Amino acid sequence: MFQLDLKSRKSIYEQIVDGCKELIISGVMKKDEKLPSVRELSKTLSVNPNTIQKAYRELEYQGYVYSVTGLGTFIAEREHAAVDEQAVGEILQRIKKDIRELYFLGLDGDEIKRRIDKLLEERSV
Amino acid sequence: MFQLDLKSRKSIYEQIVDGCKELIISGVMKKDEKLPSVRELSKTLSVNPNTIQKAYRELEYQGYVYSVTGLGTFIAEREHAAVDEQAVGEILQRIKKDIRELYFLGLDGDEIKRRIDKLLEERSV
Amino acid sequence: MFQLDLKSRKSIYEQIVDGCKELIISGVMKKDEKLPSVRELSKTLSVNPNTIQKAYRELEYQGYVYSVTGLGTFIAEREHAAVDEQAVGEILQRIKKDIRELYFLGLDGDEIKRRIDKLLEERSV
Amino acid sequence: MFQLDLKSRKSIYEQIVDGCKELIISGVMKKDEKLPSVRELSKTLSVNPNTIQKAYRELEYQGYVYSVTGLGTFIAEREHAAVDEQAVGEILQRIKKDIRELYFLGLDGDEIKRRIDKLLEERSV
DNA sequence: GTGGTCTAGACCACT
DNA sequence: GTGGTCTAGACCACA
Numbered sequence: 001m002f003q004l005d006l007k008s009r010k011s012i013y014e015q016i017v018d019g020c021k022e023l024i025i026s027g028v029m030k031k032d033e034k035l036p037s038v039r040e041l042s043k044t045l046s047v048n049p050n051t052i053q054k055a056y057r058e059l060e061y062q063g064y065v066y067s068v069t070g071l072g073t074f075i076a077e078r079e080h081a082a083v084d085e086q087a088v089g090e091i092l093q094r095i096k097k098d099i100r101e102l103y104f105l106g107l108d109g110d111e112i113k114r115r116i117d118k119l120l121e122e123r124s125v
Numbered sequence: 126m127f128q129l130d131l132k133s134r135k136s137i138y139e140q141i142v143d144g145c146k147e148l149i150i151s152g153v154m155k156k157d158e159k160l161p162s163v164r165e166l167s168k169t170l171s172v173n174p175n176t177i178q179k180a181y182r183e184l185e186y187q188g189y190v191y192s193v194t195g196l197g198t199f200i201a202e203r204e205h206a207a208v209d210e211q212a213v214g215e216i217l218q219r220i221k222k223d224i225r226e227l228y229f230l231g232l233d234g235d236e237i238k239r240r241i242d243k244l245l246e247e248r249s250v
Numbered sequence: 251m252f253q254l255d256l257k258s259r260k261s262i263y264e265q266i267v268d269g270c271k272e273l274i275i276s277g278v279m280k281k282d283e284k285l286p287s288v289r290e291l292s293k294t295l296s297v298n299p300n301t302i303q304k305a306y307r308e309l310e311y312q313g314y315v316y317s318v319t320g321l322g323t324f325i326a327e328r329e330h331a332a333v334d335e336q337a338v339g340e341i342l343q344r345i346k347k348d349i350r351e352l353y354f355l356g357l358d359g360d361e362i363k364r365r366i367d368k369l370l371e372e373r374s375v
Numbered sequence: 376m377f378q379l380d381l382k383s384r385k386s387i388y389e390q391i392v393d394g395c396k397e398l399i400i401s402g403v404m405k406k407d408e409k410l411p412s413v414r415e416l417s418k419t420l421s422v423n424p425n426t427i428q429k430a431y432r433e434l435e436y437q438g439y440v441y442s443v444t445g446l447g448t449f450i451a452e453r454e455h456a457a458v459d460e461q462a463v464g465e466i467l468q469r470i471k472k473d474i475r476e477l478y479f480l481g482l483d484g485d486e487i488k489r490r491i492d493k494l495l496e497e498r499s500v
Numbered sequence: 501g502t503g504g505t506c507t508a509g510a511c512c513a514c515t
Numbered sequence: 516g517t518g519g520t521c522t523a524g525a526c527c528a529c530a
Contacts, residue, residue, distance in 0.1 A: 007316040195515035320530035
């Protein structure tokens, strides 16, 4: 599925959450598809089952998956209804800050644009 | 200088680091300007001196300030000679994560591109 | 593991940093091997856990180890791809200072060269 | 005379001590030559007189200079009598450690030799 | 169990 | 006054 990087400063469970999100958003896993069981993923990643459990709970809380007792955990459907403009605003605020920092680090506008476009292309593939 | 949010999930020292970086990046504080002393800021923010110390040291590691025992802590000059690729990489990682979040919130690639371009234009003005 | 010298002008945490680096550099401890936990080493050396923590974090900054919350601290793999010129520069500075000291003690250039070449030969055997 | 680097982790007085040693060992300043007065150097370097005082005392303690009350501080003569083999041994030990670290950082024997020879040439000029 | 953060308060060297 | 180190002891999140 994805690889863990212990050297990362991110906690393991956070990496699992992010990894799963990645798979869901990118479309690799689709609506109602079943995620690996806690035990299974625990073995695959050589990670304590509690950690997987926690990650799945977090994903459920964030609305990415739903779980059915006794059956497993499944990809939730994304509601396309209304875009949460407030949430979008907060994220753009963060990006703005980061862009300012890139300027500060010596990158010019074109270079920043180039790098971000690269990120966007990775995504759309 | 800035406010602490005790409820935040960010640790106190991290908030101080970010707050100071903000002041430096935005240009409010300039090269060789003196930051408040450890004890002073400790009183101002009602935070233990050790915590301030830790924040200042982190800022020093990241190259934003330099400390001289007996004199104080000062804003460092950013060397524009070589761009700190590691720092840039970390920031791009953050932006990548945020972009992923925007996708999940229902924005499509074009919309995201449009909004980020807007941020970049604001900046270049 | 190693001994602390309380009389030394070096701070305790610095001695721990150097001691650990020694173990890593000499190859006594190898990649991904686990260092003693903060609390464990704290007891072994009769030093406050905070001090050990500080030493471990310094080692992490310098790229010698990586820490994973809940698991422990481990020897990092040295990336031989790019030589860390900054680290090399610092070491050469130390050597320069030492060479200056040798001159002052009455050794001439040839004698110093001879002795250092001897060190290099020992190593390459 | 020499420049101070506040950004260095070395304390100011230590930089002054090292700077003076450099001038003495390199032969720029010779036996019985007078060092600038405390007040004078204090102004030149924009440093607190106490700091200069301390540096001069340290130089005297290490045998590089001697001071005559009311007259000033002067360069001492280096005694070429007997080389302190113990001191030499300790320094070589330090250099050995540093060389091992250079190896660890990915430099090979030839590269290390090249860099150290460069240091030695700087000196002999 | 692990690392990480924080406080309170002491002590040191340097300016 | 300044930054820096250390201890003692508490609490947290993560595995």
